[in-house]
Amino acid sequence: xxxxxxxKATEGKARAGVxxxxxxxxxxxxxxxxxxxxxxxxxxxFPDLEGTGAQVCLANTYHLLLRPGExxxxxxGGLHQWMGWDKPILTDSGGFQVFSIKSKKITDEGVWFNSHxxxxxxxxxxxxxxxxxxxxxxxxxxxxxxCPPSRLAPTNLELKKEDPVLWxxxxxxxxxxxxxxxxxxxxxxxxRSLDHHQKNYPASLSPIERPQLFGIVQGGCFQSLRxxxxxxxxxxxxxxxxxxxxAVGEPPEVMYEVLDGxxxxxxxxxxxxxxxxxxxQDLLExxxxxxxxxxxxxxxxxxxxxxxxxxxxxxxxxxxEFRDDKTVLDKNCNCTACGKGLxxxxxxxxxxVGEDLGKRYLxxxxxxxxxxxxxxxxxxxxxxxxxxxxxxVIKSLVTKD
Amino acid sequence: xxxxxxxKATEGKARAGVxxxxxxxxxxxxxxxxxxxxxxxxxxxFPDLEGTGAQVCLANTYHLLLRPGExxxxxxGGLHQWMGWDKPILTDSGGFQVFSIKSKKITDEGVWFNSHxxxxxxxxxxxxxxxxxxxxxxxxxxxxxxCPPSRLAPTNLELKKEDPVLWxxxxxxxxxxxxxxxxxxxxxxxxRSLDHHQKNYPASLSPIERPQLFGIVQGGCFQSLRxxxxxxxxxxxxxxxxxxxxAVGEPPEVMYEVLDGxxxxxxxxxxxxxxxxxxxQDLLExxxxxxxxxxxxxxxxxxxxxxxxxxxxxxxxxxxEFRDDKTVLDKNCNCTACGKGLxxxxxxxxxxVGEDLGKRYLxxxxxxxxxxxxxxxxxxxxxxxxxxxxxxVIKSLVTKD
Numbered sequence: 001x002x003x004x005x006x007x008k009a010t011e012g013k014a015r016a017g018v019x020x021x022x023x024x025x026x027x028x029x030x031x032x033x034x035x036x037x038x039x040x041x042x043x044x045x046f047p048d049l050e051g052t053g054a055q056v057c058l059a060n061t062y063h064l065l066l067r068p069g070e071x072x073x074x075x076x077g078g079l080h081q082w083m084g085w086d087k088p089i090l091t092d093s094g095g096f097q098v099f100s101i102k103s104k105k106i107t108d109e110g111v112w113f114n115s116h117x118x119x120x121x122x123x124x125x126x127x128x129x130x131x132x133x134x135x136x137x138x139x140x141x142x143x144x145x146x147c148p149p150s151r152l153a154p155t156n157l158e159l160k161k162e163d164p165v166l167w168x169x170x171x172x173x174x175x176x177x178x179x180x181x182x183x184x185x186x187x188x189x190x191x192r193s194l195d196h197h198q199k200n201y202p203a204s205l206s207p208i209e210r211p212q213l214f215g216i217v218q219g220g221c222f223q224s225l226r227x228x229x230x231x232x233x234x235x236x237x238x239x240x241x242x243x244x245x246x247a248v249g250e251p252p253e254v255m256y257e258v259l260d261g262x263x264x265x266x267x268x269x270x271x272x273x274x275x276x277x278x279x280x281q282d283l284l285e286x287x288x289x290x291x292x293x294x295x296x297x298x299x300x301x302x303x304x305x306x307x308x309x310x311x312x313x314x315x316x317x318x319x320x321e322f323r324d325d326k327t328v329l330d331k332n333c334n335c336t337a338c339g340k341g342l343x344x345x346x347x348x349x350x351x352x353v354g355e356d357l358g359k360r361y362l363x364x365x366x367x368x369x370x371x372x373x374x375x376x377x378x379x380x381x382x383x384x385x386x387x388x389x390x391x392x393v394i395k396s397l398v399t400k401d
Numbered sequence: 402x403x404x405x406x407x408x409k410a411t412e413g414k415a416r417a418g419v420x421x422x423x424x425x426x427x428x429x430x431x432x433x434x435x436x437x438x439x440x441x442x443x444x445x446x447f448p449d450l451e452g453t454g455a456q457v458c459l460a461n462t463y464h465l466l467l468r469p470g471e472x473x474x475x476x477x478g479g480l481h482q483w484m485g486w487d488k489p490i491l492t493d494s495g496g497f498q499v500f501s502i503k504s505k506k507i508t509d510e511g512v513w514f515n516s517h518x519x520x521x522x523x524x525x526x527x528x529x530x531x532x533x534x535x536x537x538x539x540x541x542x543x544x545x546x547x548c549p550p551s552r553l554a555p556t557n558l559e560l561k562k563e564d565p566v567l568w569x570x571x572x573x574x575x576x577x578x579x580x581x582x583x584x585x586x587x588x589x590x591x592x593r594s595l596d597h598h599q600k601n602y603p604a605s606l607s608p609i610e611r612p613q614l615f616g617i618v619q620g621g622c623f624q625s626l627r628x629x630x631x632x633x634x635x636x637x638x639x640x641x642x643x644x645x646x647x648a649v650g651e652p653p654e655v656m657y658e659v660l661d662g663x664x665x666x667x668x669x670x671x672x673x674x675x676x677x678x679x680x681x682q683d684l685l686e687x688x689x690x691x692x693x694x695x696x697x698x699x700x701x702x703x704x705x706x707x708x709x710x711x712x713x714x715x716x717x718x719x720x721x722e723f724r725d726d727k728t729v730l731d732k733n734c735n736c737t738a739c740g741k742g743l744x745x746x747x748x749x750x751x752x753x754v755g756e757d758l759g760k761r762y763l764x765x766x767x768x769x770x771x772x773x774x775x776x777x778x779x780x781x782x783x784x785x786x787x788x789x790x791x792x793x794v795i796k797s798l799v800t801k802d
Contacts, residue, residue: 043444043757068750340485349469356444
């Protein structure tokens with residue numbers, strides 16, 4: 001059977017590869033912009049996205065389940081036709097969003113929750129999540145997992161006063177049990193996700209002829225639980241593997257440490273996806289540790305708040321210093337705004353007067369920056385110069401950050 | 402000296418022509434979308450605008466004077482370079498906006514007013530308005546005029562109760578004097594505008610080598626005052642003539658009546674511009690009466706409120722009936738959304754969940770509709786079939802309206 005991932009070059013643990021899907025090839029490392037509800041934010045459209053070099057985008061099962069509903073999307077011919085994007089789409093399982101809802105009930109079976117829009121009651125479990133993702137018509141879908149928090153709300157505050165060291169130990173222990181429970185459930189739900197997936201798409205089909213299903217490794221920041229989850233999940237015949245439960249509030253250094261312990265142990269012959277990450281520095285650190293795929297709302301969200309990525313660090317375009325600036329955001333950038341020679345001064349004006357066009361231009365620019373960062377990372381890995389180059393990039397990114 | 406307007410065909414009073422500017426030719430009748438603050442609303446960019454067939458756009462002197470200031474725009478190389486649009490730009494004189502501000506002081510010299518943003522004190526008069534428009538670098542600029550209201554706030558309410566007929570007569574008389582005063586000032590300011598214009602751009606220059614200055618005819622809905630203003634303004638060597646003070650609250654039929662009396666009396670060898678108009682029906686009625694140029698915020702504003710123009714009338718895309726609609730907004734439309742096959746159902750979703758992309762798509766669609774309407778009008782005039790065609794179009798537009 002043809003493979004879905006081809007390793008092209010390595011430098012240390014860093015990898016350059018090709019992920020093959022039924023809707024074309026994806027050069028890795030890759031960053032996947034997020035089209036949460038079947039659209040990019042800030043009025044960015046899919047031709048805009050394609051212009052940045054984006055090869056694949058992500059849509060959120062939770063949001064689409066609520067509105068317009070997966071059955072409706074299916075009736076419109078699936079996500080691609082519905083929203084007008086013919087490159088690969090990855091959908092998440094809905095789990096991450098559901099677990100961040102306050103009003104929910106989790107059992108070993110699945111999760112009951114209330115819509116954040118109108119309070120309507122919904123149920124999600126492994127089978128349902130896979131069915132929804134099949135109906136949406138995504139090319140890469142995710143197993144249903146439990147994403148535990150990175151820390152628990154403090155309890156037993158009396159003890160905290162009396163013996164803070166003992167208290168911290170107890171907190172840590174509570175968190176450990178919580179994460180261990182999530183690892184067990186994630187394993188169980190992974191098997192159920194795979195079973196349900198294979199009912200629609202038998203294992204005999206080549207991964208390039210059907211949607212691919214990725215398994216998710218949990219385990220929080222506990223190395224032993226990460227090892228356990230990795231062993232359990234990678235024993236299953238998934239098309240790729242993701243690390244979940246990171247970038248959920250822990251400091252970057254802690255995440256890098258977890259990656260140090262685990263990323264390179266993911267199967268070499270399959271794509272490796274670090275979910276929900278992150279800053280440009282996060283991406284480079286993770287690539288160095290062996291990760292291939294990323295998604296994050298940062299570049300788009302920061303844009304809407306007036307922050308633009310440049311190779312010299314982030315700048316806040318609404319600052320008065322840019323009012324009369326006649327240079328583009330980044331002279332190395334070829335995005336819609338920079339490519340047309342639109343100045344920081346003009347973008348400053350748009351953001352200051354509240355024209356939506358400002359948000360759109362900055363969003364496109366930031367996504368372009370992320371795409372360029374991935375493209376260059378790939379080239380540098382192939383040339384064997386990634387590690388050196390990365391040091392320089394991080395230095396200049398952080399200087400102004 | 403070469404002429405700036407060439408008449409290509411007429412049908413009754415309706416005209417098809419070419420307006421020649423230093424930034425290229427404009428086929429008329431023409432609709433000019435409004436880029437108020439140096440940008441279209443709803444994150445529509447200038448390539449989007451060009452895609453609709455727009456040949457010229459309008460920017461507002463008042464808004465640009467306040468932010469970022471005309472001197473700043475000039476330092477950036479003028480409006481075209483600043484905002485990235487290389488086709489013709491028309492700027493208004495700022496008068497219309499200033500006269501709709503409550504806190505202002507009008508003298509025969511000019512107008513003092515407070516910025517609606519921070520209350521800062523500004524002054525505008527004929528010379529200042531022309532200087533700003535020169536600094537902005539527009540290709541067609543407007544004389545500074547006084548735009549009077551279409552009706553006055555009711556006073557003398559006792560009399561209204563006692564003798565409503567007499568009261569109405571008195572109200573009308575008060576309005577008449579107000580409008581007559583505006584006609585006189587507009588004449589005076591027109592001469593001053595022209596003088597100041599010719600200081601920078603001598604009359605010896607061809608209108609295709611310099612910004613063109615249009616005069617504005619006022620007179621409200623009083624035929625005699627319109628005649629007076631027309632005689633005074635058209636006696637001056639403007640490059641084109643506009644009708645101001647219409648579409649300011651009077652019923653469409655009243656506006657059509659004013660046009661009946663005056664539009665065809667505007668000089669035949671110059672372009673004729675009806676300011677701030679209007680609905681598709683308004684445009685067709687005005688073309689039939691001899692108008693060549695229009696601008697209006699309707700198509701964009703209606704889009705942002707979820708209303709889409711089609712050849713069968715306006716539809717409200719947020720209505721539940723469109724939730725499962727798998728057809729495009731208009732099968733005859735080739736806009737970004739319709740051309741890509743994006744359905745009413747998808748646009749309904751975008752608008753209902755509040756994605757900015759929905760507003761952008763609808764705005765582009767509506768502007769495309771207006772451009773198509775103008776293009777077809779022109780073709781029909783050239784073929785001598787405008788009058789017949791217009792009847793049919795208005796009938797189907799109004800049916801669903």
